[in-house]
Structure formats: C-alpha cells, structure tokens
Amino acid sequence: MTTKFIKGNEAVIIGALYAGCDAYFGYPITPASEIAHAAAKWFPSVGREFLQAECETASLNMLYGAAAAGALAMTATSGPGMSLMQEAISYMAGANLPGVIVTVMRAGPGLGNVYPEQGDYNQAVKGGGHGNYQCICLAPNSAQEMCDLTMKAFELSFKYLTPAIVLCDGLLGQMMETLTLPEREMPRPETSSWAVHGNAETRPNLITSIFLDAPAQEEHNIQLQAKYERMKVEVASEEYLTEDADLVLLGYGISSRIARTAAEVLRSQGYKVGVFRPISLNPFPIDAMAKALEGRRAMAIELSSGQFRDDALMHLSRDAKRYQEIGLCNHMGGIVVSVDEVVAAAKKYMNWA
Amino acid sequence: MKTIQTVGMYPVFNRSGKETRATHYCAGCGHGIIHKLITEAMVDLGIQDRTIIVNPIGCSVFGYYYWDCGNVGAAHGRASAVGTAINRVKKDAVVISYQGDGDLAAIGFNHTFQAANRGEHMAVFFVNNAIYGMTGGQMAPTSLVGMKTKTSPFGRDPLTMGYPTHVCEIFNQLKAPVFIARVSVADTKRIMQAKAAIRKALEIQRDKKGYAFVELISPCPTNLGVNALKAAQFCIDQMEKEYPLGTFRDETANAEVRQPVKGKPSPKEFFEDDSHQVPPAVIDPAAKELRLKFTGFGGQGILSLGICVAEAAREERRFTSWYPSYGPEQRGGSAQCSVVISGSPIGSPAVDHPDVLVCMNQPSYERYIGDVVPGGVAIVDSTVPLEVAPPEGVTVHRMPAIDLSLQLGVPKAANTMMLAALMKLGVTGLQREHLLNALYASFKKKPELVEKNRVLVQEAEKWIEENLLK
Incomplete structure (x- = not known):
C-alpha cells in the first residue's frame, strides 16, 4: 500500500490516471492550476496526452472531441472558466458523451477572488448550459476523495454517458493530506458501440445532438430524462454521530469537515450534534438525508448564499413531501466559516444557552 | 427507388427518415462539389475507414448524411478544437475539419488559428462563400467591402465593419502548417485545381505529416440573391480579386512524419515507484489533537517548515493535514500554513486556535498571538518586538532564527532554526529523528544542502540548550 502526502489538486490527476484517462485538456486558473501542473508532468510520463488549450471554451470542446472518439478525457478549472465551458457541457450531454470536469470553486461572481467559496453549487449541480440536461456531480472532502471520486466520476460518466463534475473548492485543492494510492487501475470501458474510433467497425457511428424533427428531439429528451432517473441509484452520503442527535449539520465538501469539528466541540459541551x-x-x-433529519432540526454550513441549503429544501419538499426548516451558517467572498461561528450559530438556532 | 452502389458517400439522402436523392443544398451551391471532391480523395487514398470528419454548424451541418466515414458534429466555431482532440487520442485516424466562413473566421477563429499554430494533424477545409448561409445571409468576416447582406444592408463599410479576413495569408505567418492553399469551385478548371489541393491535404494526413489548410471559394446563389451562373461568376470576378488563388505553402517534402510514443510505465508502475513508503495513519484515541500554525513572510520557508512537521507526523502514523494560505499573498506578502496532527480523522484543516504558533515576522505575531490557546506555546523570532502581550497561560519563546542563520552564512535557513527549536523544546511531541528525516528529505533535489543543514541544526540546538533550556 503506497501513500503520498499530496495536495488535493494533485490527487485528482492520480485518480484520473488510475481511471485510465487518456487526455487532459485545460487552461490555467487559480486555484485549480496545480491540477494542470500535475497533469503536465504526469500525463506524458505514462504516455498520455496533455494539451494546454487556448481557452476554456476550447478545453471543453476538446473533451467533446476526445469523448466522441471514445477516449477518457478530463479538464479542470474554476468558476470563470467553468462559465465558459457551459456551452460544450450542454453539447456533450446532448450527444450522450462522457468526460470529467473538475471545478475548484473560488469566490465570485465575476472576477471575485481566488479564495475558497461554494458559490458555484447551482452552476455545477443544476447546470449553466442550455437544455434539459443533467450532469453527475460528486463532492469530495479530502485529498483521498479528490483521487477516489475523480475515478468514480469516470466510472459513472462512462456508465451513463453524460459528463461528470467533481465539485470542490480552493481549500480542498490546496491542502495536503495523506493519499493511499488506488489498489488497481480501472478496466477500460467499452465504447465501440457508440464512439467514432476511425476504424471500419465504428464507421457507421455518429456523434451529434441535432434532431431537426421536433418529435424526434422530444423523444431524445425523454430518453435523457429516463437516464437521469436511472442514475439515482448512484447516490452516496456519509453520516457522523447522527443517531442520537438533536441537531444535524448539513454540509458538502470542505464545509462538512468544518461541521465535523464543530459537532465534536458541541458534543464536548454536552450538546447532541451530528453531521450529514x-x-x-x-x-x-434525498432518502438518506430525509432519514437523518427525521425528528431533528437541521442547519446547513456552506460557503455560499445558501444554494446548497435551498437545494436540500427543494429535495425534501419534493421527494419527502414535507417542509422542514433548515438553518444556515455561511460566509461568502472567500471567507471560510470558522468552527467558532458554527458552534455559536448552532447554539443560537437551537436556543441552547 | 432503384438501389445504386456508391463508395464513400451514401446513395440516398436520409434526413428525417425520408429517402431522397436530392441533397439539402441549393442549386448552384459549392458544398456538394466539395463534398464529392473530399469523398473521391478519401476513397482513392484508401483511408475511408480511418477518416473522421468534424461537421460544423452551418449549411454543412448535415455532412454526415453524405459522407460514409466516421462523423462527429461540433458546436458552432469549435470544429478545430474538436478535431484537435480527436487527432490527439486517435493517432491513426485521418481527421478532417470542415468549416464555413462564419464558423471558422468569426466565432471559431482563435480555435482554428491555435490548431494551425500547434500544427495539429488534420486537414481543415474552409468553405468561403463570403456570407452566412444557414443563418440566412448575414455578413461574414469574408464578405467583400460594399457587399450588401442582411446585417450590412447598406453595404460592408470597412470603417465600422472592418475589412475582409484573409485567413490563408494570416496562417502563412505561422511556422507549423505543412500546406496552405486557396482554390475555387466556380468552374471546371478551378474544380480540378481544388481536387488536387484536397487530395494533397489528405495525403499529408495519410502520411502523418501535419497540418493542412485549404480555403475553397464557393458560390452561394441563394444568399447572394442571384442565379447559379451569376454566383459562380461573382466568385471568379469579385472574390478572386480580394482572395487570390494559389498555393501559399507546400512543405510536404520536408515535413517530419509523426512517430508513435515509445513504451511508458503504467500509472501503477509510475506512482508506486517510491523508495520511501509511509504506512497509512492509524486511529489512536489516546493521542491529543495538536494544531499548529506557521507564520511569517513569503520566502522565509514557512510553508516548507509546516510540511516537514506534517511529514514527521505521518511517519508516526498520525492523521495529518497541511493547509497553506495561497493566492496573491503567497508572493512577497505574508505566508502562513496550518498543520493538524491527530489520532483520528481530521475535521477542519484550518487552525483558528493553535496549540503551537511559530512567528517569523511582526504582523503575524500581532495578528495571531491572541488566538493561541491557554497552555499553548509561541516560538517567535527575536527580531519581532513583543509590543502585544500574549494571552495568559501562553508561553512565548524567543528564538533568534533569522540572526543565527545570517551568522552561519545561510540566510535562507531561518526555518531550519525554527525546526530545531520545535525539536529541542519538544512542543510537537514528534520524535527528533522523524523531524530531521523530514527536513533532509525536503532537500531530495539539492543533496548538498543536507550536510549544511545538519550543521545548522546542531548550532541551533546548542544555542537553545545554552539560552532557552537553562
């Protein structure tokens, strides 16, 4: 078992290469640049392609081209670059093409700054491109998961033939932690049935998202929605000390780590707090979350205006058919919520002395 | 319908499930001729199975209804980016990017230009008819001066709309392209020249020699609002004045043939090839979590000092995180990093209340000393004036890290002095051997510094023994 002390951003590339990623196309942007740096070193070292594209629009259209040819390809960026990629993400979803996009969130909107934020939740989870499409979206919270979930993103993306996004933030990308290398490389997915490889077998295959005939376009959309429905079995979540909790802190990515420490501090003071x-x-x-929140109060910890909290509320009201108040402890602009702030907000929210 | 045999092209046009032999192109349009020339060359050269054509947005969006080869549809303007990726991952494929003037020279100009400059292995066929076709007759980058279009109803005025774009001439400034030519399909003589150019571009691809660019002047009677003959005459009389035909470059004879990449290790072989293996962390509920903060100016080695401590903790199978400040401030301004060492999985990697604070400049001392927990320790460089009193219960050690390193002639090693202080004062609970190993390992690329630092550590420890531990 080999371990490395490594930045989250670098762990992404190790995961990608163990997944069998053939090509990296990217444009530098803080705080995601270390991903490109690692790719520039390591992709050629194992005989894979690295290309610094002319812009993020190009990066993602290159992802489209590589996927069309049946290759495993990836890119990494941050908010402003992710905005430019929305066009091709929509085209990839429309053409049933797989590929992995890692977005390391920074503060926005506009130029913002390069410090950690989670304000691109809606952009990644709900999608900023045109049309009725969805992407798979996974949220790591450690260097280990930056690697493992990048691998998982490739697996799911090729299973469902839709783009997969790994959503993280500047803090996760920059911090170093121990990474245990994956035990084995992922088997190569079969792509000959749909991809255009430039050989006799795949000559009849066609990659496109155009259906000028309206009923055909509707049928295409219906098929996409059916695929998104099938994708629901891939849900993943984690709980910490929720069994007897009065208050459950909700958070994804780095916020879940802060929530964990805050729960430990509150427990040490005699309050029953857990994390979902x-x-x-x-x-x-949604099923796991609804169960974890059953009969308990909830508060979301996040580095955004409450985009994740609002989405959790939407899922609760739609799927569990109930409304539950979810408190919010947040920061924007590149300020990380501190454990002290979560502890204070939790006490105020719960009317604990 | 009688079945006919075709090679390289489908026998019927099959859009919307209605089979027809009529194409979707208008009478007198140049696309059909160009499609046929590409098909003939593809079949003659025996590369039909290897060929992948990137279909653009525009009238030729339906190219895949005609070409019997691999087909990929691209977004408007992006065909050269899409083609770039295909040739990068399929080195045996023959990649063709087929683009119109709006697609290639307006929205997608930079992608096309950059692909040409990189010398991507593909043939780009640029259909220049001086107008937007599918969108319905708007001004193109290649529309002529004075030309009336839907978006230049009073004629193209170069003062506000710029001049016609000469793509071949621009690309001819680049080093990488192997072949650049402008041809026309306005009459039979010209079609024969176009045929030769298209064939040449595909031969270059077959032989893996690099980038080929062929601009094709092509009539668009519908959007010019004239009949087929007049549209062809417009190409010859007016477009050729602006866009002279000819071969701008032919480096085929000198172009290098792309060679396959030689054997490389697998990711597993590559990443597991580490001489020093550290086992993963183990859960140890008895271990108290230790939170450290390292602060100073950028360039003082603050971040690498934190990494040394983290690496030593890993050696002792602790859960360990290291979190730096980053962004503009890492260059010249203040630098700081947080290290958490724990016997269980770590929650927040940000340290708000350190047990141990290392300070190498005054602003950091004043900013962070108040955050140190009671019972905690601060190691502060002797150059920092203690104008702010530490909180009660916090021990402050003064360490002349900067001065000592200057005296010893290694001004960059103040962080090594601080590491010696951490070791000698025993505030990390980590073994001296592990901290030293981590320090020496950090000089893996500069082994001559290991011996130097060994001496520095000895000197620093001697100073600490004589001054701090008496």
Missing part, C-alpha cells in the same frame, strides 16, 4: 454530508450532489441522496 452528501457525497453525490447529483443524484442527491
């Missing part, structure tokens, strides 16, 4: 953490944001682990 979605690992997959799309599909959203």
Whole structure:
C-alpha cells in the first residue's frame, strides 16, 4: 500500500490516471492550476496526452472531441472558466458523451477572488448550459476523495454517458493530506458501440445532438430524462454521530469537515450534534438525508448564499413531501466559516444557552 | 427507388427518415462539389475507414448524411478544437475539419488559428462563400467591402465593419502548417485545381505529416440573391480579386512524419515507484489533537517548515493535514500554513486556535498571538518586538532564527532554526529523528544542502540548550 502526502489538486490527476484517462485538456486558473501542473508532468510520463488549450471554451470542446472518439478525457478549472465551458457541457450531454470536469470553486461572481467559496453549487449541480440536461456531480472532502471520486466520476460518466463534475473548492485543492494510492487501475470501458474510433467497425457511428424533427428531439429528451432517473441509484452520503442527535449539520465538501469539528466541540459541551454530508450532489441522496433529519432540526454550513441549503429544501419538499426548516451558517467572498461561528450559530438556532 | 452502389458517400439522402436523392443544398451551391471532391480523395487514398470528419454548424451541418466515414458534429466555431482532440487520442485516424466562413473566421477563429499554430494533424477545409448561409445571409468576416447582406444592408463599410479576413495569408505567418492553399469551385478548371489541393491535404494526413489548410471559394446563389451562373461568376470576378488563388505553402517534402510514443510505465508502475513508503495513519484515541500554525513572510520557508512537521507526523502514523494560505499573498506578502496532527480523522484543516504558533515576522505575531490557546506555546523570532502581550497561560519563546542563520552564512535557513527549536523544546511531541528525516528529505533535489543543514541544526540546538533550556 503506497501513500503520498499530496495536495488535493494533485490527487485528482492520480485518480484520473488510475481511471485510465487518456487526455487532459485545460487552461490555467487559480486555484485549480496545480491540477494542470500535475497533469503536465504526469500525463506524458505514462504516455498520455496533455494539451494546454487556448481557452476554456476550447478545453471543453476538446473533451467533446476526445469523448466522441471514445477516449477518457478530463479538464479542470474554476468558476470563470467553468462559465465558459457551459456551452460544450450542454453539447456533450446532448450527444450522450462522457468526460470529467473538475471545478475548484473560488469566490465570485465575476472576477471575485481566488479564495475558497461554494458559490458555484447551482452552476455545477443544476447546470449553466442550455437544455434539459443533467450532469453527475460528486463532492469530495479530502485529498483521498479528490483521487477516489475523480475515478468514480469516470466510472459513472462512462456508465451513463453524460459528463461528470467533481465539485470542490480552493481549500480542498490546496491542502495536503495523506493519499493511499488506488489498489488497481480501472478496466477500460467499452465504447465501440457508440464512439467514432476511425476504424471500419465504428464507421457507421455518429456523434451529434441535432434532431431537426421536433418529435424526434422530444423523444431524445425523454430518453435523457429516463437516464437521469436511472442514475439515482448512484447516490452516496456519509453520516457522523447522527443517531442520537438533536441537531444535524448539513454540509458538502470542505464545509462538512468544518461541521465535523464543530459537532465534536458541541458534543464536548454536552450538546447532541451530528453531521450529514452528501457525497453525490447529483443524484442527491434525498432518502438518506430525509432519514437523518427525521425528528431533528437541521442547519446547513456552506460557503455560499445558501444554494446548497435551498437545494436540500427543494429535495425534501419534493421527494419527502414535507417542509422542514433548515438553518444556515455561511460566509461568502472567500471567507471560510470558522468552527467558532458554527458552534455559536448552532447554539443560537437551537436556543441552547 | 432503384438501389445504386456508391463508395464513400451514401446513395440516398436520409434526413428525417425520408429517402431522397436530392441533397439539402441549393442549386448552384459549392458544398456538394466539395463534398464529392473530399469523398473521391478519401476513397482513392484508401483511408475511408480511418477518416473522421468534424461537421460544423452551418449549411454543412448535415455532412454526415453524405459522407460514409466516421462523423462527429461540433458546436458552432469549435470544429478545430474538436478535431484537435480527436487527432490527439486517435493517432491513426485521418481527421478532417470542415468549416464555413462564419464558423471558422468569426466565432471559431482563435480555435482554428491555435490548431494551425500547434500544427495539429488534420486537414481543415474552409468553405468561403463570403456570407452566412444557414443563418440566412448575414455578413461574414469574408464578405467583400460594399457587399450588401442582411446585417450590412447598406453595404460592408470597412470603417465600422472592418475589412475582409484573409485567413490563408494570416496562417502563412505561422511556422507549423505543412500546406496552405486557396482554390475555387466556380468552374471546371478551378474544380480540378481544388481536387488536387484536397487530395494533397489528405495525403499529408495519410502520411502523418501535419497540418493542412485549404480555403475553397464557393458560390452561394441563394444568399447572394442571384442565379447559379451569376454566383459562380461573382466568385471568379469579385472574390478572386480580394482572395487570390494559389498555393501559399507546400512543405510536404520536408515535413517530419509523426512517430508513435515509445513504451511508458503504467500509472501503477509510475506512482508506486517510491523508495520511501509511509504506512497509512492509524486511529489512536489516546493521542491529543495538536494544531499548529506557521507564520511569517513569503520566502522565509514557512510553508516548507509546516510540511516537514506534517511529514514527521505521518511517519508516526498520525492523521495529518497541511493547509497553506495561497493566492496573491503567497508572493512577497505574508505566508502562513496550518498543520493538524491527530489520532483520528481530521475535521477542519484550518487552525483558528493553535496549540503551537511559530512567528517569523511582526504582523503575524500581532495578528495571531491572541488566538493561541491557554497552555499553548509561541516560538517567535527575536527580531519581532513583543509590543502585544500574549494571552495568559501562553508561553512565548524567543528564538533568534533569522540572526543565527545570517551568522552561519545561510540566510535562507531561518526555518531550519525554527525546526530545531520545535525539536529541542519538544512542543510537537514528534520524535527528533522523524523531524530531521523530514527536513533532509525536503532537500531530495539539492543533496548538498543536507550536510549544511545538519550543521545548522546542531548550532541551533546548542544555542537553545545554552539560552532557552537553562
């Protein structure tokens, strides 16, 4: 078992290469650049392609091209670059193409700054491109998961033939932790039935998202929705000390780590607090969350205006057919919520002395 | 319908499930001719199975209804980016990017330009008819001066709309392209020249020699609002004045043939090839979580000092996290990092209340000393004036890290002095051997520094023994 002390951003590339990623196309942007740096070193070292694209629009259209040819390809970026990628994400979803996009959130909107935020939740989870499409979205919270969930993103993306997004933030990307290397490389997915490889077998295959005939376009959309329905079995989540909790802190990514420490501090002061953490944001682990919140109060910890909290509320009201108040302890602008702030907000929310 | 045999092209046009032999192109349009020339070359050269054509947005969006080869549809303007990726992952494929003037020279110009500059292995066929076709007759980058279109109803005025774009001439400034030519399909003589150019571009792909760019002047009677003959005449009389035909470059004879990449290790072989293996952390409920903060100026080695401590903790099978400040401030301004060492999985990697604070400059001392927990320790460089009193119960050690390193002639090693202080004062609970190993391992690329630092550590420890531990 080999371990490395490594930045989350670098762990992404190890995961990608163990997944069998053939090509990396990317454009530098803080705080995601270490992913490109690691890719530039390691992809050629194992005989894979690395290309610095002219812009993020190009990066993602390159992902489209590589996927069309049946290759495993990836890119990584941060908010402003992710905005430019929305066009091709929609085209990939429309053409049933797989690929992995890692987005390391920074503060926005606009230029913002390069410090950690989670304000791109809706962009990643709900999608910023045009049309009735969805992407798979996974949210790691450690260097280990930056690696493991990048691998998982490739697996799911090729299973469902839709783009997969790994949603993380600047803090996770920059921090170093111990990574245990994956035990084995992922088997190569079969792509000859749909991809265009440039050989006789795949010559009849066609990659496109155009259906000029309206009923055909509707049928295509119906098929896409059916696929998203099938994807729901892939939900993943994690709980910490929720069994006897009065208050459950909700958070994904780095916020779930802060919530964990806050729960420990509150427990040491005699308050029963637990943590529920979605690992997959799309599909959203609504059943597990509804069960974890049953008869308990909830408060979301996040580095955004409450985008994740609002989505959790939407899922609760739609799937569990109930409304539950969810408190919010947040920061925006690149300020990380501190454990002290979570502890204070939890006490105020619960009317604990 | 009688079955006819075709090679390289489908016998019937099959859009919307209605089979027809009529194409979707207008009478007198140049696309059909260009499609046929590409098909003939593809079949003659025996590359039909290897060929992948990137279909653009525009009238030729339905190219895949005609070409019997691999087909990929691209977003508007992005065909050269899509083609780039295909040739990168399928090195034996023959990649063709087929693009119109709006697609290639307006929205997608940069992608096309960059792909040409990188010398991507693909043939780009640029259909220039001086107008937007499918969108319905708007001004193109290649529309002529004075030309009336839907978006230049009073004629193209170069003062506000710029001049016609000469793509071949621009690309001819680049080093990488192997072949650049402008041809026309306006009459039979010209079609024969176009045929030769298209064939050449595909031969270059077959032989893996690099980037080929062929601009094709092509009539669009519908959007020019004239009949087929007049549209062809417009190409010859007016477009050729602006866009002279000819071969701009042919480096085929000198172009290098792309060779396959030689054997490389697998990711598993590559990443597991580490001489020093550290086992994963183990849960130890008895171990108290230790939270450290390292602060100072960028360039003082603050971040690497934190990594040394973290690596030593890993050696002792502790859960360990290291979190730096980053962004503009890492270059020249203040630098700081948080290290958490624990016997169980770590929650927040950010340290708000350190047990141990290392301070190498005044602003950091003033900013963070108040955060140290009671019973905690601060190790502060002697150059920092203690104008702010530490909180009660916090022990402050003064360490002349900067001065000592200057005296010893290694001004960059103040962080090594601080590491010696952490060791000698025993505040991390980590073994001296592990901290030293981590320090020496950090000089893996500069082994000459290991011996130097060994001496520095000895000197620093001597100073600490004589001054701090008496």
